[in-house]
Amino acid sequence: MSKLFITNTLTKQLEEFKPLHEQQVSMYVCGITPYDYAHIGHGRVYVTFDILYRLLKFLGYNVTYCRNFTDIDDKLLNKAINEFGDKMRYHEIAEKFIHAYRQDMAELQCLPPDFEPYVTQTIPEIISFIEGLVERKMAYVVNGNVYYSVKKFTDYGKLSKQDLTALEAGARVEVATEKHDPLDFALWKNEPENSFWQSPWGWGRPGWHIECSAMASKYLGNHIDLHAGGQDLIFPHHENEIAQSEGLHGAPFAKYWMHNAFVQVNKEKMSKSLNNFFTLKDLFQEIDPMVLRYYFANHNYNTPLDFNLEELHKLQKGYNRLCLALAQNDAKNINLAELKSSAIIQKLLTCLCHDLNGSGMFGIIFENISSLSDLEKTYLKAFLQQIIGLKMIYLPEKQAAITPEIQALIDQRNAARSAKNWALADQLRDKLVKMGVVIKDK
Numbered sequence: 001m002s003k004l005f006i007t008n009t010l011t012k013q014l015e016e017f018k019p020l021h022e023q024q025v026s027m028y029v030c031g032i033t034p035y036d037y038a039h040i041g042h043g044r045v046y047v048t049f050d051i052l053y054r055l056l057k058f059l060g061y062n063v064t065y066c067r068n069f070t071d072i073d074d075k076l077l078n079k080a081i082n083e084f085g086d087k088m089r090y091h092e093i094a095e096k097f098i099h100a101y102r103q104d105m106a107e108l109q110c111l112p113p114d115f116e117p118y119v120t121q122t123i124p125e126i127i128s129f130i131e132g133l134v135e136r137k138m139a140y141v142v143n144g145n146v147y148y149s150v151k152k153f154t155d156y157g158k159l160s161k162q163d164l165t166a167l168e169a170g171a172r173v174e175v176a177t178e179k180h181d182p183l184d185f186a187l188w189k190n191e192p193e194n195s196f197w198q199s200p201w202g203w204g205r206p207g208w209h210i211e212c213s214a215m216a217s218k219y220l221g222n223h224i225d226l227h228a229g230g231q232d233l234i235f236p237h238h239e240n241e242i243a244q245s246e247g248l249h250g251a252p253f254a255k256y257w258m259h260n261a262f263v264q265v266n267k268e269k270m271s272k273s274l275n276n277f278f279t280l281k282d283l284f285q286e287i288d289p290m291v292l293r294y295y296f297a298n299h300n301y302n303t304p305l306d307f308n309l310e311e312l313h314k315l316q317k318g319y320n321r322l323c324l325a326l327a328q329n330d331a332k333n334i335n336l337a338e339l340k341s342s343a344i345i346q347k348l349l350t351c352l353c354h355d356l357n358g359s360g361m362f363g364i365i366f367e368n369i370s371s372l373s374d375l376e377k378t379y380l381k382a383f384l385q386q387i388i389g390l391k392m393i394y395l396p397e398k399q400a401a402i403t404p405e406i407q408a409l410i411d412q413r414n415a416a417r418s419a420k421n422w423a424l425a426d427q428l429r430d431k432l433v434k435m436g437v438v439i440k441d442k
Helices: 040-058 074-084 087-107 123-135 208-220 231-249 280-286 289-298 309-325 343-352 358-371 374-386 404-418 422-434
Strands: 005-008 013-016 024-029 062-067 139-142 145-148 185-190 204-206 224-230 254-260 263-265 305-307
Touching: 005 254, 024 040, 024 208, 040 062, 040 087, 040 224, 040 254, 040 263, 040 280, 040 289, 062 208, 074 087, 087 280, 123 139, 123 145, 123 185, 123 204, 123 208, 123 231, 145 231, 185 208, 185 231, 204 208, 208 224, 208 231, 224 231, 231 254, 280 289, 289 309, 289 358, 309 358, 343 358, 343 374, 358 374, 404 422
Parallel strands: 024 062, 024 224, 224 254, 263 305
Antiparallel strands: 005 013, 139 145, 145 185, 185 204
16 A cells, blocks of 8 residues: 655645544534635535545555535524525525535535534534533533633644733634633524524534534544544644644544645635635636546645636646546446555545655656557546546637626736736736636737
8 A cells, every 4th residue: 555645734744644543534624604606715625635535445445435515503593694684594594505415515526425414403512512621611601601611722823823921812813801711612502482493502503613623523433533624723623623623532632733834816815805816616617526526636735726717728728638638538347446456546546645646746747648558548547537527528718798888908918018018917917817818819
């Protein structure tokens, strides 16, 4: 079996992956809060760890993969109020966007996890988990709310490398005057009678962080091999998960932690207010999902990704070149066990097993593709389809519809170029790119 090396956020080291039980791997990836359509940041997370899931199975591990839905949350309640005037219809919001999310994941060729639990279907386990923390005096009750006592957990900050004494209550930390300490966070939130769920502390609903601790424990056990998600979850979410799980069970929660880096758009943080926010649903109108998956796989997961449509269109040419080179090779009946005997596949595995080095892997492919035998090409196609998750079907390039607004911008840019106003021409080109239009100057 090839050795797999990953960057462990907990130690900040590249480590050889050695699961708790020799051939068994338990893998938990934090899922979405379904109050809106999934965006390209979500796409990067779930494609990255789908490739890891496929790779682990290819390496011979029996993998149990769990990815949750946070289907009760302030954002869902607020959306239900805005749309229906009734926060108790939050489940309708959740179901709508869970359905859309599953369609997006299918388009991206992401395999469904073994378990996809909903928070709302895990309430008894969440309440039991909180009860255990209260009994161990790691949590306390005030006015029907339950808070985790951060300073009772001496290792708090070990994942995010933050010094507890230097932490201050800020925008990411819940603030309430009734808390014993500003850093304490909610495990259970008090709600009016006959709303949400009954608990030993009265009616209420769970806090955000407790949910994943309870679901990971229910579906994977108290001590798991791998926990993953986006870099934005390191603090406070994953830090708080560690505090909860280790505070209750008194032993390490996850052996390895992996986080993919942020996605920016044209070197700016993705934001609706900046008009650079791309949902997967909208993006698929512009570019084929396989090009987006290829794009993610081509960039190393733990380095920031500067997303722009122009690069996507360029990458489609590379993807199509690869599809054409392998078009005559039928990989349908290839037994994946055969692949491990292939020299080219061993080279690719060596690269991919070094912290999912996708960019290096594709570099090897394009360096060798013209000299491969038909059998090696067949093996390569099977590898790209089954482990990298690409369909390997040639994609005709989509032409953008030229609306009057787009034509006006093109005319302005041509005028700017004629006047040799290159700065304005560049600004207009960038604006067109954001609208999905790539200009090719002759």
